[in-house]
Amino acid sequence: xxxxxxxxxxxxxxxxxxxxxxxxxxxxxxxxxxxxxxxxxxxxxxxxxxxxxxxxxxxxxxxxxxxxxxxxxxxxxxxxxxxxxxxxxxxxxxxxxxxxxxxxxxxxxxxxxxxxxxxxxxxxxxxxxxxxxxxxxxxxxxxxxxxxxxxxxxxxxxxxxxxxxxxxxxxxxxxxxxxxxxxxxxxxxxxxx
Numbered sequence: 001x002x003x004x005x006x007x008x009x010x011x012x013x014x015x016x017x018x019x020x021x022x023x024x025x026x027x028x029x030x031x032x033x034x035x036x037x038x039x040x041x042x043x044x045x046x047x048x049x050x051x052x053x054x055x056x057x058x059x060x061x062x063x064x065x066x067x068x069x070x071x072x073x074x075x076x077x078x079x080x081x082x083x084x085x086x087x088x089x090x091x092x093x094x095x096x097x098x099x100x101x102x103x104x105x106x107x108x109x110x111x112x113x114x115x116x117x118x119x120x121x122x123x124x125x126x127x128x129x130x131x132x133x134x135x136x137x138x139x140x141x142x143x144x145x146x147x148x149x150x151x152x153x154x155x156x157x158x159x160x161x162x163x164x165x166x167x168x169x170x171x172x173x174x175x176x177x178x179x180x181x182x183x184x185x186x187x188x189x190x191x192x193x
Contacts, residue, residue: 025149055090055166055177056158063172066156068122068145071134076120076143083170085117089141090154090164091133093125097180098163099133104181105165106140112167118142124151124162 063086067077081088089105091098109119121141123134128146137144145153157166165184167176178184 055164055179056160057164057166057174057177059174059176061174063168063174064156064158066153068147068153071129071138071144071146074143076145078172080143081118081120081168082172085112085115085170086168087112087117087119088157088166088168089119089121089137090157090159090162090166091121091123091137092162093123093128093131093133095162101163101181102133102136102140105163108165108181108184109140113142120145122147122151122153124149124154 063078063081065078067075070076087109089101089109091101105121112119119141120143121137122145123131123137124147125131125133126149128134128148131146134144134146147153151159154164161179163180165178165181166174167184169175176184
């Protein structure tokens with residue numbers, strides 16, 4: 001009987017520790033996503049000068065190498081997007097404006113796809129793969145990539161804020177970037193080689 005009680009106490013203590021650590025990780029992740037741009041210095045950061053928050057990608061930046069698994073189990077890499085225009089969305093389940101941006105993002109995506117380009121959307125969250133947001137993006141984007149909280153694709157691009165969007169030219173150079181869609185403009189500017 002003593003061993004049973006000791007075992008139950010040990011399991012309860014480990015469960016409580018697990019809960020505390022999980023809450024700390026979530027709190028830290030949320031703080032990272034929602035802090036001001038000044039808290040995350042970056043070479044493209046103009047917010048400290050009174051400008052808008054910067055995505056972490058700026059026009060003129062080359063598309064980084066990445067590899068990810070889509071919601072349908074396929075692998076997508078930066079090579080899949082090479083040689084044509086590309087639109088990339090960085091969304092998270094924790095962001096109401098990410099969900100609200102889907103209809104307007106769909107219009108941008110349609111224009112890119114009609115011009116022969118490709119569209120990739122990432123969704124960050126614990127259950128991103130099974131989320132309603134990811135399901136809504138399946139018909140909008142060519143590739144929908146669910147990511148856990150560490151967001152490896154977003155990290156490869158240097159994304160700091162959500163929702164984030166970036167247009168790339170056929171040469172793999174960013175032509176327009178924005179936190180939110182309002183800064184993306186009607187069409188992407190042509191890239192300069």
